[in-house]
């Protein structure tokens with residue numbers, strides 16, 4: 001998968017493109033990570049989402065940073081190898097939007 005670093009205008013354009021296809025927006029947070037908070041019916045639904053994402057993360061060797069409280073999952077994506085956002089983060093973001 002594409003591990004090129006996205007920076008500057010092209011990074012912002014790629015985030016806009018991602019958000020055009022999803023109801024709640026992804027943002028670039030103060031640490032330069034791709035962030036979104038997902039909200040579900042209950043803990044069961046949140047955990048189901050996390051389980052599906054976990055299997056995808058293992059398969060692609062690319063893992064989210066995330067924080068779960070009951071029905072909320074706040075996600076931060078970054079690629080440590082390149083020190084920023086790569087195509088792997090966008091692939092994971094697209095998969096998460098599909099699962100949510």
Ligand SMILES: C[C@H](O)[C@H](O)[C@H]1CNC2=NC(N)=NC(=O)C2=N1
Nearest residue numbers: 061062063064078079080081082
């Ligand atoms: C050793 C292992 O393959 C690497 O650390 C992988 C695992 N998962 C990863 N996940 C994320 N989000 N970024 C990485 O750079 C990364 N690297």
